[in-house]
Amino acid sequence: MKRVYNFSAGPACLPEEVLLKAAEEMVNYNNSGMGVMEMSHRGKEFKNIIGSAEADLREIMNIPVNYKVLFLQGGASLQFAMVPLNLMIKNKKADYVHTGQWTKKAIAEAKKSGTVNIVASSEEDKFTRIPPLDPGMFSRDADYFYIATNNTIYGTRYADIPDTGDIPLVADMSSNILSETIDVAKFGIIFAGAQKNIGPAGVTIVIIREDLIGLADGSIPTMLDYRTHADNASMFNTPPCYSIYMAGLVFKWIKNKGGIPVVEEVNRKKADILYKYLDNSGLFRSPVEKESRSLMNVPFVTGKDDLDAKFIEEAGKAGLETLKGHRTVGGMRASIYNAMPIEGVKALVAFMEKFEKENG
Numbered sequence: 001m002k003r004v005y006n007f008s009a010g011p012a013c014l015p016e017e018v019l020l021k022a023a024e025e026m027v028n029y030n031n032s033g034m035g036v037m038e039m040s041h042r043g044k045e046f047k048n049i050i051g052s053a054e055a056d057l058r059e060i061m062n063i064p065v066n067y068k069v070l071f072l073q074g075g076a077s078l079q080f081a082m083v084p085l086n087l088m089i090k091n092k093k094a095d096y097v098h099t100g101q102w103t104k105k106a107i108a109e110a111k112k113s114g115t116v117n118i119v120a121s122s123e124e125d126k127f128t129r130i131p132p133l134d135p136g137m138f139s140r141d142a143d144y145f146y147i148a149t150n151n152t153i154y155g156t157r158y159a160d161i162p163d164t165g166d167i168p169l170v171a172d173m174s175s176n177i178l179s180e181t182i183d184v185a186k187f188g189i190i191f192a193g194a195q196k197n198i199g200p201a202g203v204t205i206v207i208i209r210e211d212l213i214g215l216a217d218g219s220i221p222t223m224l225d226y227r228t229h230a231d232n233a234s235m236f237n238t239p240p241c242y243s244i245y246m247a248g249l250v251f252k253w254i255k256n257k258g259g260i261p262v263v264e265e266v267n268r269k270k271a272d273i274l275y276k277y278l279d280n281s282g283l284f285r286s287p288v289e290k291e292s293r294s295l296m297n298v299p300f301v302t303g304k305d306d307l308d309a310k311f312i313e314e315a316g317k318a319g320l321e322t323l324k325g326h327r328t329v330g331g332m333r334a335s336i337y338n339a340m341p342i343e344g345v346k347a348l349v350a351f352m353e354k355f356e357k358e359n360g
């Protein structure tokens with residue numbers, strides 16, 4: 001079986017062990033005579049699957065008891081709307097830090113529910129850094145404070161999580177959840193689409209502090225109310241059963257590795273190898289400010305479009321796939337999520353060295 005090193009930003013590579021386990025159980029899960037895709041979500045087997053997935057996630061992220069874990073649909077994009085619909089209630093006002101296209105979309109949705117205060121933006125720097133945050137600029141009467149902890153397209157990440165005091169901090173963690181240890185108690189809501197570090201697309205995980213559930217009145221659509229999903233253990237309607245099953249396998253894989261601290265250590269090594277090479281290369285460079293560099297998404301450029309295109313093509317032939325940068329920024333991007341083995345990063349750097357010798 002030939003597999004490539006897949007540097008896709010999402011849907012992204014999954015741990016091979018997880019895929020093999022899913023293949024083994026595809027047509028007959030746990031001797032039930034059925035596959036997970038064919039089962040009733042109300043049956044005993046699936047209740048165990050979703051129950052273990054939640055328990056394992058709680059364990060690896062050390063989620064406090066006063067937080068609910070919800071398995072929703074609609075992607076991270078639906079959370080751009082659900083957050084303001086559920087939280088912009090008291091003062092109809094929220095603080096946002098603008099760090100790229102995903103916060104732009106979140107801000108546009110929030111503006112439909114109330115006043116958005118842009119606390120800081122890195123737009124002038126083409127989003128190549130996380131802007132410095134001055135707590136003096138935070139609104140005292142915001143219903144919440146919003147950040148995207150990792151910006152998939154630009155490869156930036158918050159090295160420090162802002163302290164927002166009593167104001168609930170809401171985080172889009174789609175592209176770096178489970179990649180490093182975080183203190184869940186610092187957040188009011190954490191949400192993430194699955195297709196990077198969790199599993200296949202289709203499920204969106206929302207970790208929400210209980211006091212933030214049920215603030216909206218009955219006028220918002222039932223399916224968009226966190227209370228609906230919290231009261232029904234994510235089973236108000238048919239959940240994305242197979243994606244939840246796969247996410248559960250990924251959580252077990254992380255547990256078996258020794259948990260998030262172990263995964264984080266490997267992630268730091270992987271990122272280090274790549275950034276060290278980039279900082280010493282005469283051909284490639286990272287456009288991202290050092291303090292803001294992501295451990296998950298690493299954009300790089302040669303500065304010449306034709307050379308970038310040649311690199312992407314030749315890398316593909318060498319089994320290093322999906323290295324093209326986001327269509328809006330160009331260049332290259334290597335996404336090195338949890339499931340990318342360190343060998344994949346070493347193979348990439350070896351290929352870059354060779355390419356540099358031949359084309360530098």
Ligand code: PMP
Binds near residue numbers: 152174193194
């Ligand atoms: N936020 C971030 C940080 C993302 O990277 C993405 C998707 N790449 C989204 C939100 C949107 O996610 P979805 O496609 O699941 O709606």
